[in-house]
Amino acid sequence: MTKFLEIQDLVLRFYTYEGVVRALEGVSLSIAPGETFGLVGETGCGKTVSALSVLVLPPPPGKIEQGKILFRQADGQVIDLLSQGEAELQRIRGREIAMIFQEPGAALDPVYTIGDQIGEVLFLHRWEELCRRALAGLEREEAEVEGLLPFSAWERKLERAILQRLIQSRTLSGRLLSKLPLVTRRLRKEARKISIELLKELEIADPESVVDRYPHELSGGMKQRAVIAMAIACHPKLLIADEPTTSLDVTIQAQILGLLRRLKQELGSSILYITHNLAIVAEICDRVGVMYAGSVCEVADVGELFHNPRHPYTKALLEAVPKAGSELKYIPGVVPRLIDPPPGCRFHPRCPQVMPVCSQELPRLKEISPKHWVGCHLY
Amino acid sequence: MGELRFIFHQIRSNPLSIAGIILILVFGLIALLAPVLAPVPPDSPDPYWIPRYGFSPTPQLPSSEHILGTTQGQYDLFYGVIWGTRTAFRVGIQVIIAALIIGIILGSIAGYFGGIIDEIIMRITDIFFSFPFLVLAAALAVAFGPSLDSAIRAFIVVSWPPYARLIRGDILAVREEGYVEAARAVGCSHSRIIGRHILPNAIYPTLIMASLDIGAIVLVVSALSFLGLGAPEGYADWGQLTAFSRNWIVGPPGNPLRYWYTVTIPGLFILFFVLGWNLLGDAFRDILDPRQRRR
Numbered sequence: 215m216t217k218f219l220e221i222q223d224l225v226l227r228f229y230t231y232e233g234v235v236r237a238l239e240g241v242s243l244s245i246a247p248g249e250t251f252g253l254v255g256e257t258g259c260g261k262t263v264s265a266l267s268v269l270v271l272p273p274p275p276g277k278i279e280q281g282k283i284l285f286r287q288a289d290g291q292v293i294d295l296l297s298q299g300e301a302e303l304q305r306i307r308g309r310e311i312a313m314i315f316q317e318p319g320a321a322l323d324p325v326y327t328i329g330d331q332i333g334e335v336l337f338l339h340r341w342e343e344l345c346r347r348a349l350a351g352l353e354r355e356e357a358e359v360e361g362l363l364p365f366s367a368w369e370r371k372l373e374r375a376i377l378q379r380l381i382q383s384r385t386l387s388g389r390l391l392s393k394l395p396l397v398t399r400r401l402r403k404e405a406r407k408i409s410i411e412l413l414k415e416l417e418i419a420d421p422e423s424v425v426d427r428y429p430h431e432l433s434g435g436m437k438q439r440a441v442i443a444m445a446i447a448c449h450p451k452l453l454i455a456d457e458p459t460t461s462l463d464v465t466i467q468a469q470i471l472g473l474l475r476r477l478k479q480e481l482g483s484s485i486l487y488i489t490h491n492l493a494i495v496a497e498i499c500d501r502v503g504v505m506y507a508g509s510v511c512e513v514a515d516v517g518e519l520f521h522n523p524r525h526p527y528t529k530a531l532l533e534a535v536p537k538a539g540s541e542l543k544y545i546p547g548v549v550p551r552l553i554d555p556p557p558g559c560r561f562h563p564r565c566p567q568v569m570p571v572c573s574q575e576l577p578r579l580k581e582i583s584p585k586h587w588v589g590c591h592l593y
Numbered sequence: 594m595g596e597l598r599f600i601f602h603q604i605r606s607n608p609l610s611i612a613g614i615i616l617i618l619v620f621g622l623i624a625l626l627a628p629v630l631a632p633v634p635p636d637s638p639d640p641y642w643i644p645r646y647g648f649s650p651t652p653q654l655p656s657s658e659h660i661l662g663t664t665q666g667q668y669d670l671f672y673g674v675i676w677g678t679r680t681a682f683r684v685g686i687q688v689i690i691a692a693l694i695i696g697i698i699l700g701s702i703a704g705y706f707g708g709i710i711d712e713i714i715m716r717i718t719d720i721f722f723s724f725p726f727l728v729l730a731a732a733l734a735v736a737f738g739p740s741l742d743s744a745i746r747a748f749i750v751v752s753w754p755p756y757a758r759l760i761r762g763d764i765l766a767v768r769e770e771g772y773v774e775a776a777r778a779v780g781c782s783h784s785r786i787i788g789r790h791i792l793p794n795a796i797y798p799t800l801i802m803a804s805l806d807i808g809a810i811v812l813v814v815s816a817l818s819f820l821g822l823g824a825p826e827g828y829a830d831w832g833q834l835t836a837f838s839r840n841w842i843v844g845p846p847g848n849p850l851r852y853w854y855t856v857t858i859p860g861l862f863i864l865f866f867v868l869g870w871n872l873l874g875d876a877f878r879d880i881l882d883p884r885q886r887r888r
Contacts, residue, residue, distance in 0.1 A: 269777075269778055271774070271777055271778060273774075274707075303780075304780040304781070304782055305780060306780070307777070307778055307779060307780035308778065308779030308780035309780065312778070312779065313775075313778040315771055315774070315775055315778075317771055319771075320770060320771025320772065321771045321772055321774075321775040322772055322775075323772040323775075323776070323790050323793075323794070324772075324794065325793045325794060334776075334779070334781070334789070335779045338779065338780050338781065339779075339780065441775075444775075444779065445779075
């Protein structure tokens with residue numbers, strides 16, 4: 215199995231007034247191309263922080279202390295994201311790795327239209343293509359219109375020269391030139407066209423009018439589609455979806471899930487899907503990782519995990535799914551405070567099969583059967 | 594288009610906003626038409642210098658030659674207040690724009706990056722806050738040498754800290770918004786995030802405060818001129834004109850109101866100018882502040 219994202223032993227800590235919060239303690243997982251990997255766990259177990267770490271955006275005051283995040287780029291080169299400079303990361307974010315946020319309402323800037331916001335991603339990462347399209351548009355216009363006035367002929371010549379220069383290199387002078395209204399006007403028009411195409415692909419009704427609307431004018435489902443449009447604008451290789459359906463009602467949830475599945479096939483990207491909803495995991499994911507209190511305790515294919523859970527926490531979690539007609543089961547005890555986590559395996563105070571070794575040593579992930587990894591001293 | 598109509602509606606529904614706009618427009622017209630209203634004498638080296646007609650310290654009563662009379666030292670009062678309008682606009686706008694730029698840049702950097710940078714910048718602003726505003730401005734104006742430009746410079750130096758502090762606070766709130774994180778996640782640079790995503794969401798309170806402050810700045814610069822620290826003697830400036838009237842507030846025995854105009858006329862100009870900006874600032878707030886608008 216080829217991996218194209220591999221997180222190795224990631225350790226992330228928050229330095230707060232109350233003490234050091236050990237939010238991630240040796241998280242390891244890997245994602246194959248074209249795979250949907252589900253990351254499940256309770257609130258506060260470190261799912262979102264893991265996802266943000268992949269983009270190297272640890273939420274302050276968090277600090278990544280150890281570990282590697284190996285990422286295979288489009289050209290086949292494998293790089294460690296944690297050792298990249300800020301400029302390189304800005305190039306990767308949004309273009310190769312994109313993120314869909316939990317709250318679509320919060321992830322859209324209230325002062326810009328949907329088209330402007332999708333356009334911003336295009337301006338950042340699909341610059342060349344925008345220029346090419348603008349140039350093509352210019353040529354088309356020239357072919358159509360005959361007998362140009364001398365001034366507009368001169369204007370077009372200038373515009374064409376600037377665009378050609380922008381395609382070749384994006385130097386400072388080029389960037390300043392691109393701020394000329396003459397040029398931005400056309401680039402904006404192209405960006406708007408691409409935005410409309412993207413929105414159309416996301417099955418939004420009436421994309422031509424939605425592009426020019428502000429976020430507060432859209433419903434939750436529409437906003438989430440707009441956020442997804444921003445995320446897929448550059449055909450990223452990896453799409454991180456952080457509970458994208460949590461704030462939506464069930465019918466919209468189903469639509470969004472269907473959409474993600476289709477996009478994954480069309481774009482050939484992988485998805486890191488973060489959720490606490492096991493039903494969604496069963497619906498959409500190929501493989502699942504279960505997180506508890508800052509570490510991954512079990513990784514397996516979806517079918518294997520649901521039919522043959524091995525880690526006591528996974529078993530308990532699956533049993534705790536509410537079923538009609540039977541009494542609600544729950545896991546006794548509470549999630550540990552991460553400032554002062556229990557020694558050894560962090561689940562041991564709540565574990566029904568606890569052994570003496572559990573409170574001494576942190577278990578490592580072991581492959582107990584093909585493609586089924588468990589971090590527990592039982593195996 | 595709808596937005597524009599909404600703005601007009603907002604302005605029209607508040608008579609005080611209209612009053613403010615009219616006042617400032619009238620002053621704008623006076624400043625614009627100064628050469629027409631008060632023609633510059635042909636031998637004048639600089640139109641901002643008030644022509645003087647003699648050296649007698651006693652003010653002259655209004656006459657056909659001097660519509661509003663002359664002040665102490667025989668400066669033409671009418672000429673002074675008309676050209677002083679230009680000075681007032683220049684002072685208010687220069688100080689506010691420069692202070693806003695400094696305040697916004699420093700406040701944004703402090704609020705956005707936080708940590709040690711924030712600490713350094715905000716402690717510097719605290720140093721400015723620890724001095725009485727007018728005293729510090731006066732001291733700096735003296736240090737820069739008494740002229741109108743140094744008074745302006747002095748006020749720029751002392752008036753940016755409130756803006757820096759205000760915008761930093763708003764940025765601290767906006768910085769945590771989801772769309773800022775989202776912008777970071779699509780690969781925006783820091784300057785782009787500040788300029789495109791944070792400032793447009795955080796700047797309005799600061800702009801409103803600045804528009805309210807233009808009047809106040811003109812008032813305190815006038816005060817500085819009154820104390821002799823602003824414009825040099827003879828420069829068209831309302832503060833200085835009131836300073837000229839200091840000895841003539843009470844006229845000769847038996848006729849205490851004889852020279853009333855020397856103090857009242859420049860005083861009224863200052864009063865209405867400051868009032869106009871304050872009302873206009875309120876109008877700006879009605880238009881810009883998202884918490885106040887929409888029914």
